[in-house]
Amino acid sequence: MNLKSPKVTASKSQQEMYNFLTNVENYDQIMPSSKEKFEVLSSEKFLFQLKGMPEIVLKIVNTDEPNLVVLGSGSDKFPFTLSIHINEAGTGSEVQFLFNGEFNAMMAMMVKSPLQKFINNLSENISKL
Numbered sequence: 001m002n003l004k005s006p007k008v009t010a011s012k013s014q015q016e017m018y019n020f021l022t023n024v025e026n027y028d029q030i031m032p033s034s035k036e037k038f039e040v041l042s043s044e045k046f047l048f049q050l051k052g053m054p055e056i057v058l059k060i061v062n063t064d065e066p067n068l069v070v071l072g073s074g075s076d077k078f079p080f081t082l083s084i085h086i087n088e089a090g091t092g093s094e095v096q097f098l099f100n101g102e103f104n105a106m107m108a109m110m111v112k113s114p115l116q117k118f119i120n121n122l123s124e125n126i127s128k129l
Helices: 014-021 024-030 105-127
Strands: 002-004 008-010 035-042 045-050 056-064 068-073 080-089 092-101
Touching: 002 105, 008 105, 014 080, 014 092, 024 035, 024 045, 024 105, 092 105
Parallel strands: none
Antiparallel strands: 002 092, 008 092, 035 045, 045 056, 056 068, 068 080, 080 092
16 A cells, blocks of 8 residues: 655755654654654654554664655554655755555555545644744
């Protein structure tokens, strides 16, 4: 299953955005308003929970400075990646989230809409930075 957020423009430069997104503490600032829990587990890993959803652990699994930050699932049960592409855009940056996960058809039907909403919320909140 592949999902994309809209591309958004942020006032931070490409390098500033990369630096922001490689610091896991900063993800608390861009979480949706339905966030019930956020906890930094290490310098590369954090846990969050949205209302009505299970806890999810994300960790930084790959980077390509200053263009890309890839977050991966902390659980083998639900393998997925959330890639954040960062491009220059004038004095700011353009950011897009891409979700890629392998789920069975039943699970995909259940999670597609909430996941799309989640990455859209992250994208929208990035644009407000």
